[in-house]
Amino acid sequence: MRTHEILGIIKRNFHIGLIGVIILGILWSIGYFFIYKRVLGGKKSPTKKQIILGCAFTGYIIMVLGVTFLNRNSNFKGNVNFHFLSSYREAWNTFTLRSWQFLILNILMFMPLGILLPLLHNRFHEIKWTMGTALGFTLFIECLQLITGFGIFELDDIFNNVLGALIGYGIIMTIFTILEAPKHRFLKIVGYLSPLILTLVIFMGIFSYYNSQEFGNLPVAYSYKMNIKNTKISLDVELNKERNLATVYQAPNYNKNSAEEFVTSFLENRHIDTKNIEINPYSNSAIYWIRSEPSYNIWIEYLDGSYRYTDFSSFDEGIEPMDIDQDTLFEELSDFGIQIPTKAVFNNKDLGSYEWVVEKEIIGDSIMEGVLTCRYYSDNTIKEINNNLITYNRVKEVPIKSETEAFEELVDGKFKFFDSVDKIESINIKDVELNYHLDSKGYYQPAYSFDSVIDGKEFKIIIPAL
Structure with missing residues (x-):
């Protein structure tokens, strides 16, 4: 998620919060002045501080509910995830900016709650009241998501939200300590700031360790262990107990500059003017637009150099898909x-739609694999190309696990299974082979693929081989 998208969500929900505060403020004023003051003869008046903090707190609550429920569709009804820290392992496996953003934003979202509560009332200077309120609020949100389907009931969300509130509480209590406590301030401040410091140290450690790794992480790796304690597991193949060497390859990685050079060269080769090229950058990809007549765009993935090219003259009147022979293509x-x-x-x-599939073709020290599709039109031009044919260059040979060791991880439940079942009754292993998968740094890593039948359905269980 790009910065302007995050800012857009905040801005949109800030407006919702502001409107909510105004509406509730009008209702409160009617109740206060006409019912409490005139009818009941009330004498108490709120201070400016109470009004300001009350408005801020109300607006914040509305914003959180808006961010939680108004930015997604109701597609998750009944989905729960009680696997603690599985979202962190998933973020580690994929190691994309987007996956880490969601975790960090869940922490940041509840920091204002930890700050506002102690400002609202002295009772919340006690950590148990602030943390209890934060826990209650996040449980309310998760339960509401579970009931409505606007999200998943996730244990990690509760943890991140409470952690955010704890960090916010520590920040405001540090300020109170600096202003009010003349003695023993240092130890109190260290105690209050310890959640923030520990969180920063852990995140810095994660990113530093990742950057120090030679290779990246595999998104196909498990994020939590499957419960297969009572699962019947059978083997129809004999496994090799010997450890071997396997080659690691690397995809043609791009960065912002090299991707722009490639796209510019690609378009200019088609005699397309690139002077006014527009770039929409993402964390691991970018879209390049030529908004002329006709318009063109290319979406390129930095990690492996795959791209999608579209010539929008395909929508012009009289232009239709057309079949052509392979030599012309x-x-x-x-x-x-x-x-x-x-x-x-x-x-x-399909009519005018063509595909070429390459499976592990060795070309010298390189390996080519992937799919290329294109679409041919009646003006005798190709207007759509989806090029996932990647040539991976040899990096080095590395020692890998044996088939038996990989199978032991499978038996331990360390694999990803794309099904919401609570338990697996049976797993039958039909075959095993060494395949390759792209990791988070653009390396093509070996991984064992177990051809399996899980509860009557065919499934490939992937176990990283390094």
């Missing part, structure tokens, strides 16, 4: 700088 694609391997499997998927 080869010529057209070569004009784009694309060479299709002779061993690629060719498919005519």
Whole structure:
């Protein structure tokens, strides 16, 4: 999620919070002046501080509810995740900015609660009252998400929210201590700030350790252990107990500058003017726009160099998809700088729609794999290309686990299973082979693929081999 998207969500929900405060303020004023004052003869008046903090607190609560429920669809009804810290392991495996953003934003979202509560009432100077309120509020949100389907009831969300409130509480209590406590301030301040300091140290340690790794992490790795204690596991294949060496390859990684150079060269090769190119950057990809007549765009992934090209003249009147022979397609694609391997499997998927599939073709010290699709039109041009044909270059040979060791991890439940079942009755292993998967740093890592039948359904269980 880009910075301007986050700011847009905050701005939109700030307006919602402001409108909510105004409406509730009008209702409160009616109740206070006409019922409490005139009818009941009340004498108490709120101070300016109470009014300001009350408005801030009310607006904050509305904003949190808006962020939680108004920015997603009701697609998650009944979904729960009680696996503690599984979202952190998932963020570690994928190691994308987006995955870490969600965790950090969940912490930051509750920091104002920890700050506002002690300002509202002295009772919340006691940590038990602030943490109890934070826990109650986040439980209310998670339960409401579970009932409405606007999100998942997730144990990690509760942990992150309470942690955020604890950090906010520590910050405001540190300020109170500096202003009010002349003695023993240092120890109190250290105690109050310890959640913030510890959180920062842990996150810095995670990112430092990741950057020091030679290779990245595999998104296909497990985020929590499956409960297969009573699962019947059977093997139809003999496993190798010997450890071997396997080659690690690397995809053609791009950064912001090199990706822009590639896209500019790609478009100029098509005689497209790139002077007014627009760039929409994301954390691991970017979209490049030429808003002319016709318009063009290219979406490129930094991690492996795959891209999608679209010529929007395909929507012009009289332009329709058209079938053409494979030799003409080869010529057209070569004009784009694309060479299709002779061993690629060719498919005519639909009218004017074509696909080439390459499975682990060794080319010298490199390996090519992936799928390329394109669409041909009646003006004798290709207007759509989705190029996932990647050439991975050899990096080095590395020692890997044996098939038996990988199977032991499987038996321990250390695999990702894309199903919401509470327990697995049976797993039958039909075969095992060494495949490759792209890691979070753009390396093509070996991983064992167990062809399995899980409760009657075919499934490939992936166990990282390094």
